[in-house]
Amino acid sequence: MTTTSLDTDVLVIGAGPVGLITANLIGIRGHRATVLEARTGLIDYPRGVGLDDESIRTLVAADLWHAVEQFTVPNHVSRMVNGEGQVLATNDPQTTEFGFPRKHGFNQPVIDAELARGLDRFEGTELRFGHRVVGIEDNGDHVEVTAERVDETGTVTGTVTLTARYVVGCEGGSSFTRKQMGVEFEGKSPSTRWVVVDVEDDPLGTPNVYLGADPKRPYVSIGLPQGVRRWEFMLHDDEPTELVDDREFMNGLLSGMVPDPASLSIINQRTFTHHGRIASTFRKGNVFIAGDAAHLMPVWLGQGWNSGMRDATNLAWKLTAVLSGQAEDALLDTYTTERHKHASDMIDVNMAAGTVMKMKPFGGWVRDRLASALNLVPTWKSYFTELRFKPMPRYAAGVVVDQVTLTPGRAEATFKGGRLQPYVDSPGELSPVGLQFIQPRVNTADTTDALLDDVTGHWWVLATWGTNPTTYLTADDLAFCARHGITLVSFIPETQREWAEKKYAGSPAPVTVVGDTSGALKRWFDVRACGAIILRPDHFVAAATFNQQVSAALAAVRKAGALR
Structure with missing residues (x-):
């Protein structure tokens, strides 16, 4: 305390x-x-x-x-282009699995x-x-x-x-x-220096991001809110940092970007070096x-x-x-x-x-042709478009429980042999434990078309698909849930929501019935071998299990999180 x-x-x-x-x-x-x-x-x-x-x-x-x-x-699109303006890769993810467009400027x-x-x-x-x-x-x-x-x-x-x-x-x-x-x-802290310049009253007006992988001089051009345009230019080794204080030099950098660089109103200008370091x-x-x-x-x-x-x-x-x-x-x-x-x-x-951005002429030539070939293959093209190369956070250790063994503090990503238990009928082979849970729009008795977090809150959640989450919880489990502010939730098809609200009204603890209006929650459970999940306050899955095992999973989460 x-x-x-x-x-x-x-x-x-x-x-x-x-x-x-x-x-x-x-x-x-x-x-x-x-x-x-x-x-x-x-x-x-x-x-x-x-x-x-x-x-x-x-x-x-x-x-x-x-x-x-x-x-x-919202929906800030990034395009990597070469020195001739050819688009090598487009990053424009359309998913809203967490409730919002994936990228914003x-x-x-x-x-x-x-x-x-x-x-x-x-x-x-x-x-x-x-x-x-x-x-x-x-x-x-x-x-x-x-x-x-x-x-x-x-x-x-x-x-x-x-x-x-x-x-x-x-x-x-x-x-x-x-x-x-x-x-x-x-x-590492590479010695390459970059100058960033922000101007007001965007002279271009194009709303997105261009990563200029130009072997002559890599650059970045970004359209930002409130009419701001940002450029970043790599400085060559033989160009002293003091040059960026010379407006004529800056005008030279900007001359390939706008018709009249001398008329730009610069509101910020800095020089920086990229770093790749971790404690x-x-x-x-x-x-x-x-x-x-x-x-x-x-x-x-x-x-x-x-x-x-x-x-x-x-x-x-x-x-x-x-x-x-x-x-x-x-x-x-x-x-x-x-x-x-x-x-x-x-x-x-x-x-x-x-490294891809700063390639020399020969490396850039090879890169451009490889990119052209990959863009012809839909799977590889979507790998960049949907931002799938960006590693999503997955916690393999910490406040997690292994889905197969219910071991607290660790979680394997896959089921060995593609099966969890002999009675598993889910087509999925990956465990959702340690991953962030989705956030579709849902209905409840009190709200319509709300984001899931708005009805389940931002603390612990124990949820089941299609059933009453209190069914397999003991009296001690329910007391623990009450003590820790764990919200008990039933995800249910919207067609059954009113029925469930009436049926669960006499439950030994309050149950929030969430109507799955889009089918997103049903699809999530359909490809994962679980009927119950325990979500952490940061919306990551701490445990995923069958309904009959939820009491044991809750005990394992308690141990993994050192909960009293």
């Missing part, structure tokens, strides 16, 4: 998007968070530009999507501002600018954080020490927190790191911002579960276990994409 004498429950270092969303997720679940930011205000120049559907689920959980949506462009500063405003909703939660952290001391049952107060001139005006149960460092790639933890930051662990005692403090990846697939959102989503529910007394501290060890591998995989994919 939280020690009442502490200044805050969770102290977050860094007011970037990861730190802000972490604090919001802590606050919306009833705990205190304090955010310390060394700057005297939010960063006001554009950085991240790509928002995934997974991140939108997080924003919805924080009750912030309604404020953020207006600053996004956005302007980060305005969204960061909404995340910061969101903290005003929570009593005991605050954002302090001009606080540069200079000391972190983990005392076992609490952490002391010392910060220098810094004014707008950079002058130190004093120091302050705050105490918290946990600290989360979200202050970027040069993270003071990570250095204090003493963990390795493994990987060896994301936790040490009561101190954690998330976002760029934990991993850095190139920008090609727009996954830096979204990977940070995944970190915050994973860590925040676990911190709040421990703070509320629902789980033991051991639950927090699963944060690194679950997030490290996927972050590492995303770095590898982004580094590979960068």
